[in-house]
Amino acid sequence: MKLHDYILSGSCYKVRLFLNILDVEYEKVPVDFYPGKEHKKPDFLALNPLGQLPVLEDGDLVLRDAQSILLYLATKYDDGNTWFPEDAATRGRVAMWTAFGGGEIMAASAARLHDVLNYPFDIEQQRRAAHAAFIILDDHMAEQEIAGCDWLAGDTPTIADIACFPYIALSEDGGIARDEYPAIERWLARVINLPGFIDMPGVLSPWKAPV
Amino acid sequence: MTTDIDPATLNQWYVIQSSDDLTMASPRDTRLLGIPVSAARRDDGQIAAFEMSAAGETVRELPVQERYGYVWTTLGTPDVDLFDMPEFDEEGRRLVVCGIATVKTSPGRIIENFLDMSHFPFVHIDVLGAEPNTEVLPYKARVDADTDELWATDCGFYQPKAMASSTEGSEVDYRYRVPQPYVAVLYKTSPGKAGAFDLVGILPQPLDETHCDIHYFMLVFDEDNSDQELIQFQQGILMQDRLILENQRPLKLPLERGAEMAIRADVASVQYRRWIKDMGVGFGVA
Numbered sequence: 192m193k194l195h196d197y198i199l200s201g202s203c204y205k206v207r208l209f210l211n212i213l214d215v216e217y218e219k220v221p222v223d224f225y226p227g228k229e230h231k232k233p234d235f236l237a238l239n240p241l242g243q244l245p246v247l248e249d250g251d252l253v254l255r256d257a258q259s260i261l262l263y264l265a266t267k268y269d270d271g272n273t274w275f276p277e278d279a280a281t282r283g284r285v286a287m288w289t290a291f292g293g294g295e296i297m298a299a300s301a302a303r304l305h306d307v308l309n310y311p312f313d314i315e316q317q318r319r320a321a322h323a324a325f326i327i328l329d330d331h332m333a334e335q336e337i338a339g340c341d342w343l344a345g346d347t348p349t350i351a352d353i354a355c356f357p358y359i360a361l362s363e364d365g366g367i368a369r370d371e372y373p374a375i376e377r378w379l380a381r382v383i384n385l386p387g388f389i390d391m392p393g394v395l396s397p398w399k400a401p402v
Numbered sequence: 403m404t405t406d407i408d409p410a411t412l413n414q415w416y417v418i419q420s421s422d423d424l425t426m427a428s429p430r431d432t433r434l435l436g437i438p439v440s441a442a443r444r445d446d447g448q449i450a451a452f453e454m455s456a457a458g459e460t461v462r463e464l465p466v467q468e469r470y471g472y473v474w475t476t477l478g479t480p481d482v483d484l485f486d487m488p489e490f491d492e493e494g495r496r497l498v499v500c501g502i503a504t505v506k507t508s509p510g511r512i513i514e515n516f517l518d519m520s521h522f523p524f525v526h527i528d529v530l531g532a533e534p535n536t537e538v539l540p541y542k543a544r545v546d547a548d549t550d551e552l553w554a555t556d557c558g559f560y561q562p563k564a565m566a567s568s569t570e571g572s573e574v575d576y577r578y579r580v581p582q583p584y585v586a587v588l589y590k591t592s593p594g595k596a597g598a599f600d601l602v603g604i605l606p607q608p609l610d611e612t613h614c615d616i617h618y619f620m621l622v623f624d625e626d627n628s629d630q631e632l633i634q635f636q637q638g639i640l641m642q643d644r645l646i647l648e649n650q651r652p653l654k655l656p657l658e659r660g661a662e663m664a665i666r667a668d669v670a671s672v673q674y675r676r677w678i679k680d681m682g683v684g685f686g687v688a
Contacts, residue, residue: 222630364644
């Protein structure tokens with residue numbers, strides 16, 4: 192299995208993190224996203240016409256979109272069936288929050304691309320949109336905790352948590368402070384303490400429990 | 403206004419873009435020391451750089467030179483030539499330009515962080531350092547009287563993954579060269595060639611006193627790793643530093659003795675601050 196990967200991409204990190212948690216072996220193919228813009232060149236576009244990372248190749252299967260890759264990996268490699276549980280309502284909630292991770296939360300990614308790599312985005316608009324998404328997630332997480340659940344879609348971690356984690360944990364790279372989101376901070380700490388957790392540059396892990 | 407900037411800062415050469423990235427199709431509109439600067443490659447291959455007004459009008463043409471894979475300009479009148487880097491003429495080395503990272507802090511903080519080994523095990527965990535090997539062994543830092551360059555030498559550190567090509571942890575020898583206030587080059591044991599040093603250079607372009615575009619490169623003996631692998635390794639390290647740098651206060655580098663508590667491991671930093679203070683640097687410092 193090959194992951195076309197960029198070390199500073201939060202979307203690639205979703206996949207790296209999940210593969211590590213599942214303890215599945217794979218090969219990283221580094222893509223020169225910056226400064227080389229290799230993801231916009233013909234070889235890569237043949238793999239993913241959208242010109243976006245990550246791309247996963249498993250045998251003949253070629254998958255783009257981090258959320259879709261998480262779904263695939265959970266279905267194929269999670270023997271315990273806990274990361275994408277079969278219960279219909281749980282599965283619906285997992286899909287909903289997984290989509291949130293690839294959707295609304297991506298405003299935080301845009302803010303980061305603006306601040307780190309000078310992408311020509313309207314930074315104030317992206318930060319506002321990210322904060323709006325963070326408020327929704329923080330409220331949701333607080334309600335989950337009151338109901339006795341530690342995770343986005345229920346009482347066990349799922350691919351929804353993996354899909355939402357990276358760009359929230361990286362938000363300060365894009366000038367988005369999280370001090371007003373205590374439930375998010377507690378949830379981030381839980382993710383960081385998952386067995387098999389790995390970080391990426393920009394993700395601080397001060398909450399990591401001593402080994 | 404350039405008249406607001408101290409001569410020591412003004413009369414330096416600064417990188418504003420890599421040579422490869424300044425093409426006819428992609429001019430660079432940027433800022434240097436708070437002043438709008440525009441650079442473009444003409445169809446004869448030559449580069450022209452201009453100081454611009456806030457309204458976007460050309461004020462004057464600036465001196466330009468292309469060396470070491472980069473485009474250098476100045477807003478002042480440097481009284482010495484750009485420093486020599488003989489390693490660029492050595493056979494077998496590969497230049498890998500890593501792009502630009504924009505960081506909200508002063509150029510002095512960036513150089514100082516680059517010279518600091520004590521943060522390796524805490525910021526670059528399991529790459530440039532790892533607990534419990536946190537001790538910074540005694541090293542030397544001095545300003546060379548002949549060249550007026552700052553050198554830190556005899557530095558050694560245990561690193562789990564010193565370079566992209568490292569396959570195991572090793573004791574790595576370091577030397578730092580700071581040929582001018584905002585250029586720093588690291589020489590570290592090359593995993594690719596016995597007895598040789600690989601170079602990592604950082605060239606912060608001060609956009610203003612507390613914002614920089616960091617240009618950075620590697621000049622290595624490495625036949626095993628692709629450019630992609632080398633770039634990702636170095637970009638990963640820089641993003642870890644960025645997080646720390648943007649949270650240091652004050653953003654401007656304090657030059658007064660006693661403003662921050664230094665320890666023996668900070669001798670390079672102590673020397674660096676004294677050196678640029680003696681030079682009269684007043685931009686981006688507190």
